[in-house]
Amino acid sequence: MYVQVLTFLNEEKMNKVTVFAPATVANVNCGFDTLGFALEGVGDEMTLIKVPEKTITITSIDGADLPLETEKNVAGVAGLAMLNHLKLDYGFTITIKKGIPIGSGIGGSAASAAAAVFAINQFIDQPLSLQQLAVFGMKGETVASGSEHADNVAPSLFGGFTLIPGYNPFEVIALPVPSELFVAIIHPHIEIKTKEAREILPKEVPLKKAIEQSGNLAGFVSALYTDNYALLSRSCKDVLVAPHRKQLIPHFDTAKNMALNNGALAFGISGSGPSLFSLCRGELKAKEIAEKLKILYQNNNLEVDTIVSKVSEHGARVL
């Protein structure tokens, strides 16, 4: 009897859900392809309505020029993968409000994928774990980047910092977030193709550099557990990837020096760019760094926009 009432309530409630999934910064210098974190308040909003047809129809996308065809849309592909796996006898229509500029490098496609699977999870009787959701979210990412990776999807679902130690078996570890950690994002209006950013990387790296990067990531993880901002700053370095990718981003070294000399804890490329992130202790410092970098780029006749955000403990959520 009790169970029936619950089921009834569940069915009543669950014809429509609106969710939010945040923008994210992947790589974070020391954690190429493994580390990421979530922003606060910036992200994609998505409304799903349950329909009898066992498929997904994207009815509208606000805020970005993206394909409505289910198979060409990250939310559609991620949602379909989950739908098919669960063998649901219903489907959804989806409306999307993109809050993340396309191609900005702060996990726009991952947020849409995360939102879709997180929303579907609200409808089913035995919800999947966030880690299971990340697996379907990754399927969506293939549309955007051609390969399955979860370093944006995971923090968009989990919030906070996430570490993916490996894909075989696939695992997501939620790491603690120092409470005063903010980020200044600067998004220069240039285009970097993820594919190009991948191809610029060497297939082989010096063992010494590999060990150095590994020590940095381990130090960074320790810093998160111990609220050690000084160690966080010393560890958040990139000796493997940024040295190759920085040529894709105008004024990278100047911006880096400006951020670090003015008190940012760390500076680097968000994902494969073009956005740049500066981790800062406190919101004021993050605002100052964002403003300084904005002026730097404007003085060089490059349009930018900026985001200042707490490194958020919160991932995807129902609105």
Added chain:
Amino acid sequence: MYVQVLTFLNEEKMNKVTVFAPATVANVNCGFDTLGFALEGVGDEMTLIKVPEKTITITSIDGADLPLETEKNVAGVAGLAMLNHLKLDYGFTITIKKGIPIGSGIGGSAASAAAAVFAINQFIDQPLSLQQLAVFGMKGETVASGSEHADNVAPSLFGGFTLIPGYNPFEVIALPVPSELFVAIIHPHIEIKTKEAREILPKEVPLKKAIEQSGNLAGFVSALYTDNYALLSRSCKDVLVAPHRKQLIPHFDTAKNMALNNGALAFGISGSGPSLFSLCRGELKAKEIAEKLKILYQNNNLEVDTIVSKVSEHGARVL
């Protein structure tokens, strides 16, 4: 007046000190050149007596055939480096009881270096930090291996797990130790030269493997902070170094399979070998694994000895 009394007591007490520094396991699979941990009870004992001559004289070494000449002895070199840096107007005679077999790969030279600098630190008015001591300890290591490294010296001084995220600046991070973590060490009586073990490694490694190893080390560090034995086990893998070095150790794969199939959390080469370590949850499991591996090697006509020890939170100490 109070200060004078203290100084007086200090001088009285400090004509002689006996210290102990533990054996250690470096690399620990996922942390090549960065990670190490200390054993309990197995290590070197050293007695220093203050003398007016501003030098170090090694008067006897029990338990191993090692050079007495100060400049050829790790304890001598480490101690001299500290003596000269501090510009002390006195010196020491040293007697050493080696509790660690030479060339076994569990940090024998590092324990002697650590003991020497830790002992000297007891005599001086403003003792150095353990991290500062590690810098002088490293000087001793050059005698044994030809290069300055601290992945054995650091855990021998600090105890527990230590991480060295980098040498520039040099930094040691003390990591927490899960309370049920034990290690079974098996020491096959073969010789591996550290130099040879270094030369067998490639100068370059695939970026993919570097990222995988890095994710493993980060996962391992997270596991230590969260007492997560399952994650510890999944992360404690070596895709960079052991695949090259295992050819130096007879029956490596058989021993590894035996350890892991019988419930060891992790199995690998201690430092550059020939000792092999198996991390285990609980002392009973560690004893079982040690016994099984011993029989395996004996059946293959190779002499071995074994140690079963808690992963110790305690580093160098005054006896």
